[in-house]
Structure formats: structure tokens, C-alpha cells
Amino acid sequence: MKNRNGIFWGLFLLLSAGILIVSQLHLITYTFSFWTIVATIFLVAMLIKSLVYFMVPGTVFSLAFLAILYAKPLHITAIVPWTVIGAAILISIGLSLILRPFLMKHHPWMRYGHHGGYNWHEQRGYDHNIDVKTVDESDVDVTVKMGSSVRYVTSQDFKQADIDVKMGNAKVYFDNVTVQDTATINVNVSLGGVELYVPRNWNIVKQIDNNNMSGISEEGKPVVTEDSPSITLRGYYSLAGLKICYI
Incomplete structure (x- = not known):
């Protein structure tokens, strides 16, 4: 688990640095507020952690909220927030059902234990999605x-x-x-x-x-x-x- 934590923090710091540099160099024509950048860094952190720990709902919802955050530059304001959130719920449940056998087979720690004090079944609702x-x-x-x-x-x-x-x-x-x-x-x-x-x-x-x-x-x-x-x-x-x- 220490190796996973190292990967998470390493990727998080690299992407945070990239976001800050791009925002200050004005390489993107759309202007973002300071709090938008802070929220982006937070969501990216959650996305990386979810990917590192194979948390399907966390990955999907992180991407969904990033889409809501950048709805204007992505030209998807017509479908936020409810359509995006609803789609995220359905995608999360669908992917969890599809990927569960693979994850349980290749990552048995999800079935029996904790990682970093986090219980997969109790907190992620893997057996009870809602x-x-x-x-x-x-x-x-x-x-x-x-x-x-x-x-x-x-x-x-x-x-x-x-x-x-x-x-x-x-x-x-x-x-x-x-x-x-x-x-x-x-x-x-x-x-x-x-x-x-x-x-x-x-x-x-x-x-x-x-x-x-x-x-x-x-x-x-x-x-x-x-x-x-x-x-x-x-x-x-x-x-x-x-x-x-x-x-």
C-alpha cells in the first residue's frame, strides 16, 4: 500500500504543477477563476486516487464533476448538472457490475480487507451501489x-x-x-x-x-x-x- 500512496502523491503533484503552469501561461483561451483551479486540483486528486485504488464510482464521479466544472468551455451547459450526474450514477453502477469479477479476482484485498483504513464494501457500497x-x-x-x-x-x-x-x-x-x-x-x-x-x-x-x-x-x-x-x-x-x- 505504501507503493500505491507514493504513486498517488507523485501523480497528484505532477498534475497539480501542470495545471498551475498552464493556467498562468494562459495557454488556454478560456479564463478560469482561482477557485475553479483549486476545485480542479481537488477533483484530479480524487480521480488519481480512485484510479490507483481501482474505485470505479470515484473515478466516474470525479470525471462527471470535472465536466460540470468545465461545462462552458466544453459546450455542455445544456446537460449539467442533472443529466451528467444521472449518467454518472448509471455508468458507475454498470461498470461496477461489469468489472467486479475481474477486480475481485486480481485484487483480492478488495474482497477481504482494508487499504489505508478504507473498507471497500462498507464505504464504496460495492455490494449495494445505492x-x-x-x-x-x-x-x-x-x-x-x-x-x-x-x-x-x-x-x-x-x-x-x-x-x-x-x-x-x-x-x-x-x-x-x-x-x-x-x-x-x-x-x-x-x-x-x-x-x-x-x-x-x-x-x-x-x-x-x-x-x-x-x-x-x-x-x-x-x-x-x-x-x-x-x-x-x-x-x-x-x-x-x-x-x-x-x-
């Missing part, structure tokens, strides 16, 4: 890192949900919950996507901060009445997509 759970607590926590999760909330006294997504995708269904009066949904998304499925009678009060490379969309139309519960949607999303579906 993490699906039903929760009935009043306070709900959803954390996704380089993966996909689905949560069905069935609380009879829903008060708050904290959704934290980094380089992944989360779908949270609130259609079977009961809100006594008010509730809060906190969303923090970086390089990923979140879909919220909420009842039509919810009065969603948006208090969301985003940068210019993110998007928020709504599907369906709310039907708000005097008896509708007030749901405050707070948080921040960067290089990400947030979708509210009224069902």
Missing part, C-alpha cells in the same frame, strides 16, 4: 460522500433534516411525514446533487446561498393553504444541483 434507508426520527441526518443515497422519512413529528452531500447524490422523500407546525431542512451540497420530494401542501421558504455554477429547480406546483406547514429550506450549495419535487 444506500437506501427508512427513518422515522424527528431529526434526520443524511450524509453522502462520493456515493448515492435514498432516504424515506416517515416521522410523525418531523422537525429537522440535515443533508450533507459531497461528490454524490441524495434523494430524500418527505411525502409520508407529519409536521406539527414548522420544520427546517438544512442542505449543504458540494460537487453533487440533492432531490427533495415534498408534499404539495408544504410552504417552502427558501434561504439558500449558491455560487454561479449551481442550480435550483422545482418540479410540480405547490398548493399552499392557511393550514399548510411552513418549512424553512436553508443551506449552501456549490458546483451542485438542488431539485424540489412537489408530489
Whole structure:
């Protein structure tokens, strides 16, 4: 594993140096911000690490988020972020199913152990590509890192949900919950996507901060009445997509 770590850091430093030199020499006509370069270096690091450790989802999602980051120069703004993220999920699952026999045969450490404290099955969801759970607590926590999760909330006294997504995708269904009066949904998304499925009678009060490379969309139309519960949607999303579906 030490050799793998050496390869990772060596390639990472070389590519980081290349990115910085190209950006400063203005060899590319399109102008990139400082934070775009920082995000690129981070994504390239994740891509190299995923390749070194044969992590299919990590490789696919790193490429997908690089595509989102450079959507304008690549002329693919029409398909970001949701089409790219959706395609990444399907490609990740498909490649994992196709390559799994080969990886298990030639890299048995994926089957039984850890590498650098990282458990392949538990963290990458190799046997369960999408993490699906039903929760009935009043306070709900959803954390996704380089993966996909689905949560069905069935609380009879829903008060708050904290959704934290980094380089992944989360779908949270609130259609079977009961809100006594008010509730809060906190969303923090970086390089990923979140879909919220909420009842039509919810009065969603948006208090969301985003940068210019993110998007928020709504599907369906709310039907708000005097008896509708007030749901405050707070948080921040960067290089990400947030979708509210009224069902």
C-alpha cells in the first residue's frame, strides 16, 4: 500500500504543477477563476486516487464533476448538472457490475480487507451501489460522500433534516411525514446533487446561498393553504444541483 500512496502523491503533484503552469501561461483561451483551479486540483486528486485504488464510482464521479466544472468551455451547459450526474450514477453502477469479477479476482484485498483504513464494501457500497434507508426520527441526518443515497422519512413529528452531500447524490422523500407546525431542512451540497420530494401542501421558504455554477429547480406546483406547514429550506450549495419535487 505504501507503493500505491507514493504513486498517488507523485501523480497528484505532477498534475497539480501542470495545471498551475498552464493556467498562468494562459495557454488556454478560456479564463478560469482561482477557485475553479483549486476545485480542479481537488477533483484530479480524487480521480488519481480512485484510479490507483481501482474505485470505479470515484473515478466516474470525479470525471462527471470535472465536466460540470468545465461545462462552458466544453459546450455542455445544456446537460449539467442533472443529466451528467444521472449518467454518472448509471455508468458507475454498470461498470461496477461489469468489472467486479475481474477486480475481485486480481485484487483480492478488495474482497477481504482494508487499504489505508478504507473498507471497500462498507464505504464504496460495492455490494449495494445505492444506500437506501427508512427513518422515522424527528431529526434526520443524511450524509453522502462520493456515493448515492435514498432516504424515506416517515416521522410523525418531523422537525429537522440535515443533508450533507459531497461528490454524490441524495434523494430524500418527505411525502409520508407529519409536521406539527414548522420544520427546517438544512442542505449543504458540494460537487453533487440533492432531490427533495415534498408534499404539495408544504410552504417552502427558501434561504439558500449558491455560487454561479449551481442550480435550483422545482418540479410540480405547490398548493399552499392557511393550514399548510411552513418549512424553512436553508443551506449552501456549490458546483451542485438542488431539485424540489412537489408530489
